[in-house]
Amino acid sequence: MSRIQINGVTKQFGEVTALDRIDLDIADGEFFCVLGPPGAGKTTLLRTIVGLERPEAGRVLIGDTDVTDLVPSERNVSIVFQNLALYPDKTVYDNLAFPLRQGKEKVSKPEIDRRVKETAEVLQITPLLKRRPARLSGGERQRVAIGRCLVRAPRVYLLDEPLSALDALLRLQMRAELKYLQRELGRTLVYVTHDQVEAMSMADRICVLDSGHVQQVGLPDDVYNRPVNTFVATTVGMPPMNLVHVGLEAENGSLQLRAEALSLSAPLDARLEGVAAHTGEQLSVGVRPEDVRLGADAPSSSPRCRVIAVEPLGGEVIVDLDFDGKIIKAMTPPDVDYRPDEVIPVGFDLSRIHLFEPSGRSVYAANGVAAFAQAS
Amino acid sequence: MAQIRIQNVTKTFGKFDAVQDLDLEIEDGTFVALLGPSGCGKSTTMNMLSGLLEPTRGEILFDGEVVNTLKPGDRNIGFVFQNYAIFTHMSAFDNIAFGLKVRKRPKEEIEQEVRQVAQLLGIEEMLDRRTTELSVNDLQKVAIGRSMITKPGIFLLDEPFSNLDAGFRSYMRAELKKLQRELEQTMIYVTHDQVEAMSMAERIAIMDRGRLQQYGTPDEVYNQPANRFVAGFVGSTMMNFLPTTLDHTGDDLVLTMPVEGARPVTVHPRSAEDGDDAFTMGIRPEHIELVDPGSAAAWLRGTVTLIEALGPRNIVHLTSDRYVLRVVVAPTVRPRIGEAVGLELDSRRVHVFSDASGKALV
Numbered sequence: 001m002s003r004i005q006i007n008g009v010t011k012q013f014g015e016v017t018a019l020d021r022i023d024l025d026i027a028d029g030e031f032f033c034v035l036g037p038p039g040a041g042k043t044t045l046l047r048t049i050v051g052l053e054r055p056e057a058g059r060v061l062i063g064d065t066d067v068t069d070l071v072p073s074e075r076n077v078s079i080v081f082q083n084l085a086l087y088p089d090k091t092v093y094d095n096l097a098f099p100l101r102q103g104k105e106k107v108s109k110p111e112i113d114r115r116v117k118e119t120a121e122v123l124q125i126t127p128l129l130k131r132r133p134a135r136l137s138g139g140e141r142q143r144v145a146i147g148r149c150l151v152r153a154p155r156v157y158l159l160d161e162p163l164s165a166l167d168a169l170l171r172l173q174m175r176a177e178l179k180y181l182q183r184e185l186g187r188t189l190v191y192v193t194h195d196q197v198e199a200m201s202m203a204d205r206i207c208v209l210d211s212g213h214v215q216q217v218g219l220p221d222d223v224y225n226r227p228v229n230t231f232v233a234t235t236v237g238m239p240p241m242n243l244v245h246v247g248l249e250a251e252n253g254s255l256q257l258r259a260e261a262l263s264l265s266a267p268l269d270a271r272l273e274g275v276a277a278h279t280g281e282q283l284s285v286g287v288r289p290e291d292v293r294l295g296a297d298a299p300s301s302s303p304r305c306r307v308i309a310v311e312p313l314g315g316e317v318i319v320d321l322d323f324d325g326k327i328i329k330a331m332t333p334p335d336v337d338y339r340p341d342e343v344i345p346v347g348f349d350l351s352r353i354h355l356f357e358p359s360g361r362s363v364y365a366a367n368g369v370a371a372f373a374q375a376s
Numbered sequence: 377m378a379q380i381r382i383q384n385v386t387k388t389f390g391k392f393d394a395v396q397d398l399d400l401e402i403e404d405g406t407f408v409a410l411l412g413p414s415g416c417g418k419s420t421t422m423n424m425l426s427g428l429l430e431p432t433r434g435e436i437l438f439d440g441e442v443v444n445t446l447k448p449g450d451r452n453i454g455f456v457f458q459n460y461a462i463f464t465h466m467s468a469f470d471n472i473a474f475g476l477k478v479r480k481r482p483k484e485e486i487e488q489e490v491r492q493v494a495q496l497l498g499i500e501e502m503l504d505r506r507t508t509e510l511s512v513n514d515l516q517k518v519a520i521g522r523s524m525i526t527k528p529g530i531f532l533l534d535e536p537f538s539n540l541d542a543g544f545r546s547y548m549r550a551e552l553k554k555l556q557r558e559l560e561q562t563m564i565y566v567t568h569d570q571v572e573a574m575s576m577a578e579r580i581a582i583m584d585r586g587r588l589q590q591y592g593t594p595d596e597v598y599n600q601p602a603n604r605f606v607a608g609f610v611g612s613t614m615m616n617f618l619p620t621t622l623d624h625t626g627d628d629l630v631l632t633m634p635v636e637g638a639r640p641v642t643v644h645p646r647s648a649e650d651g652d653d654a655f656t657m658g659i660r661p662e663h664i665e666l667v668d669p670g671s672a673a674a675w676l677r678g679t680v681t682l683i684e685a686l687g688p689r690n691i692v693h694l695t696s697d698r699y700v701l702r703v704v705v706a707p708t709v710r711p712r713i714g715e716a717v718g719l720e721l722d723s724r725r726v727h728v729f730s731d732a733s734g735k736a737l738v
Contacts, residue, residue: 037541038512138414167413167568172614176682176693196542201684201691224687237687239546290688309553311575314598314611315662315704318575320550327550331688340557 002063002155002188003028004049009058011044011212018044019055020212026190031182033203034192035235041212042192046158049190050079062156073104075156078149082161084141086133092144093129096120099152119151122181139170146178150185157182157189163198175201196236200224208232225367230360233286239318242292242328243284243356250279256375257285257355260324261303263375264350272371274363275355283363286354292330294319294338298347301374305346307338321346350374378438378452378529378562379404380425385434387420394420396586398434402579405560407553409577411567413609416583418566419534425564426532427451438529454523456536461519462507468494468518469503475526493521496555513544520552524559531556531563537572549575570610574598582606600646603736604656604729613661613691616701620657620728629738631657631728635697639675643726643738654731661691661702663725666709667718674718676701680711692717 004026011019018041026032034042047053049060051072059068067075078099086095096116100107107115120126123143133141142162149157159178163171179202182189193199199206200220208215208223208231215235216228227233227241234240246257246264255272257264262285268276275283293299308327311318312334319330319338323346330346338344350372355364364371380402387395395417402408410418423429424436427448435442443451463471469490470477476486494500497517502510507518516536523531533552537545553576556563567573573580574594582589582597582605590602601607607615623630631641641657669677678696685707692703692711696719703719711717728738 168570169413169609169614176684179682179684194541197686200686220685220687224685234543238542240543288688309550309557311549311553312594312598313571313574314594315613315660318546318550320554327547329546329550340554 003061004032004156004188004190005059005061006045006049007059007061009045009048009055009060011041011048011053011055017212019048021058022212022214024207024214024217026188027204028188029186030188031179031202031204032188032190033199033206034190034209035194035196035199035206036209037194037235039211040194040209042194042209043160044212045209046079046160046190046192049156050077050158051075076154077156077158078152078154079158080145080149080160080162082164084145084162084165086141086144086148088133091130091132092120092125092136095133095144096129096147096151099148103152115151115153119147122150122184123147138166139174142166142170142174146181150181155187157185157187159189159191161193161195162191164193164195171195171198178202196238200236206236208235210235226362226365227286227354228362230284230286230356230362233354233356233362237288239289239329239331241286241288241354242323243286244323244326244328245282246285248275248278248281248283250276255279255372257283257372259285261305261346262324262348264372265375266372269371272364278357278363281358283358284356285348286356287328287348288352289318289329289331291349291352292321292328293347293349294330294332294336295344298345299374300345302345302347304343307340307342307344309340310338347374379440380530380562380564381435381437381440382421382425383435383437385421385424385431385436387417387424387429388432393586395424395431398588400581400588400591402562402564404439405562407556407563407565407576407578409565409567409573409580410583411570411573411580411609412583412589413568415585417586418568418583420586421583422532422534422564422566425530426453426455452529454526454528454531456516456519456523456531456533458535458538462515462522464507467504467506468499468510468514471507471518472503472521472525474522479526489525490521493525496524496558497521497551513540513548516540516548520555524555527561529562531561533563533565535567535569536565538567538569545572552576571612574610580610582609584609601658601727601736603734604658605734607658607727607729607736611660613702613704615658615660615727616664617656617658617729618699618701620655622655622728629728631655631726633657633676635676635699637677638696641675641721641723641726643723643728645728645738647735647737652730652732655737656729656731658727658729659721659725660704662704663722664701664703665720666692666703666705666711667720669716669718671718671720673720675721676719678717678719680713680715680717682713683710685710694719 006024009022100112207217216232223236246259249256255266305321308320350370351366353366357363382400385398412418472490473486499517581591584605590606597610618633620631620633676696678694680694682693684691
């Protein structure tokens with residue numbers, strides 16, 4: 001059993017609260033990603049689990065054991081750091097064998113040999129065993145670092161941005177490899193990253209962290225389609241969700257959302273009561289780039305916007321538009337041919353929009369059913 | 377503004393050729409990305425353009441004038457680096473104004489130009505702040521502003537966004553592209569990130585192991601990769617590759633893949649064969665569709681091993697015989713792991729590469 005429970009953990013560095021009453025329950029065998037910008041507290045959280053930081057308050061449990069007061073070597077966890085920390089003077093073999101030779105448990109020489117070779121096999125680095133790190137490519141070094149973490153068969157694997165130093169292409173390959181590997185090993189893995197693609201593609205569940213606070217914990221589908229606030233909405237998804245400021249008014253039993261280039265209305269029903277409570281305030285309409293409709297795909301009454309830039313990505317095109325003086329991004333199939341300074345109709349898929357109150361909290365997500373319609 | 381010609385340039389460190397026989401012509405006012413993995417020679421090329429390194433052989437010309445031995449300060453270039461070199465004891469205003477102050481421009485002119493640059497970059501309100509009070513994102517804007525203000529003929533950017541968070545990076549991509557269009561400045565942007573290169577540049581020079589692999593528009597490098605390296609490097613999800621044999625029938629080529637149950641594919645070659653006898657076919661994950669495994673249209677059959685749900689799209693990983701393939705599907709398409717699926721491909725989107733040279737035939 002290697003469930004991880006983090007109960008009310010607070011960690012302070014002087015005046016700075018790096019973690020503020022964090023509660024997390026990570027299931028046995030789960031691939032759990034902690035996603036957030038630099039300074040969110042991700043690494044501190046990882047270091048608290050591994051035992052390199054002692055929290056001021058709260059408890060950390062691994063399995064059924066309270067490990068809060070245990071030193072790292074007593075916790076049976078392995079960590080891969082961002083900077084890999086391989087021994088440059090040791091061969092790949094010796095780098096892999098190191099945790100076994102230095103560990104608390106006495107491991108016999110033939111057993112070390114067996115486990116090093118087995119790990120190398122899994123990671124496909126057997127031909128590299130005699131080389132030193134300087135003679136390895138970035139991806140190979142990465143695998144050695146992960147191998148060093150695997151070789152001990154700990155209860156829990158902790159990885160701190162292990163792919164961030166790699167080229168984009170290698171990152172892409174390693175993503176799938178890591179996920180395969182974790183599934184095969186069936187052990188709990190906590191993965192810290194600032195890259196939402198890594199989190200979305202690998203995680204069973206994602207915890208979005210900001211300024212030491214948990215913003216949302218959920219399936220990739222949850223954080224993408226039902227973000228609880230604007231922070232999660234703009235952290236998950238690339239390009240980020242577009243946010244357009246609108247005023248909210250109530251008129252004759254209907255709700256009106258108005259901006260210079262946007263006018264939406266909905267009959268006030270039970271589903272919109274939470275929204276109606278914000279009448280008279282400025283809300284944000286959230287719409288993902290893939291839910292922005294352009295040109296002939298936009299409804300006929302759509303506002304017209306100037307194209308600022310067109311970014312061809314091969315498989316799709318990002319069109320940057322001037323919407324009420326603010327840049328919004330639309331993601332479209334690659335067969336469009338828009339030019340900068342062209343003025344084109346821009347519409348939102350109203351069955352996919354979100355509404356956020358001034359504090360950033362989500363008050364409405366269409367989730368496939370459009371309550372609002374374009375006002376005439 | 378300047379036109380750049382790199383003629384047959386080689387840069388050697390000891391016995392190692394960091395850049396080999398590079399030929400590149402950059403039109404005045406274009407936005408060019410130098411793209412490649414680490415160690416490909418892109419930064420060495422950049423350093424030769426900036427004057428930090430001298431070519432071992434060959435010539436670099438700015439507007440027809442050889443600049444090989446010209447010092448960086450005499451080249452009329454502006455730089456932005458990954459680690460923006462900002463004066464931390466100065467305000468944002470003074471940082472941006474620095475280049476003009478050194479040139480002893482009149483105070484009113486400096487004031488006016490700094491405001492103009494700040495407005496373009498959207499940092500007018502931050503001008504009076506000390507740089508220690510600015511976010512990483514705003515610091516990078518200050519760094520760009522500082523390089524812009526002297527109106528250099530060539531603007532060199534070395535992975536300037538790699539320290540920024542992803543959301544801001546995507547915003548800066550559009551901003552920089554807009555800026556470059558407004559200034560009509562020759563801009564060279566070094567990156568290992570194909571998304572940045574594809575989204576911003578008018579032309580992309582793709583390098584690998586010191587050699588230029590292809591120089592073309594984003595559309596060309598994506599749709600007509602010159603070789604297998606380019607095909608694998610460009611594209612947000614890597615192209616699928618399978619070994620294949622070739623048979624001629626008239627003007628067409630028939631590809632037969634040694635994969636159990638694979639249907640042959642007929643394609644039209646765009647360049648002559650080079651006498652090789654081993655080939656690889658390539659198809660992008662977004663150019664394959666999942667169909668019923670029993671469908672007559674299925675080119676291959678496979679078993680789903682992994683699904684990456686990325687939000688706007690899902691990447692389905694599957695195995696077919698001994699091979700791993702990736703298919704990009706809509707977010708609503710979610711086959712189960714272990715499910716048998718059929719793959720239908722668009723034969724107009726198939727690429728063929730010679731194994732010996734890597735060169736694209738189709």
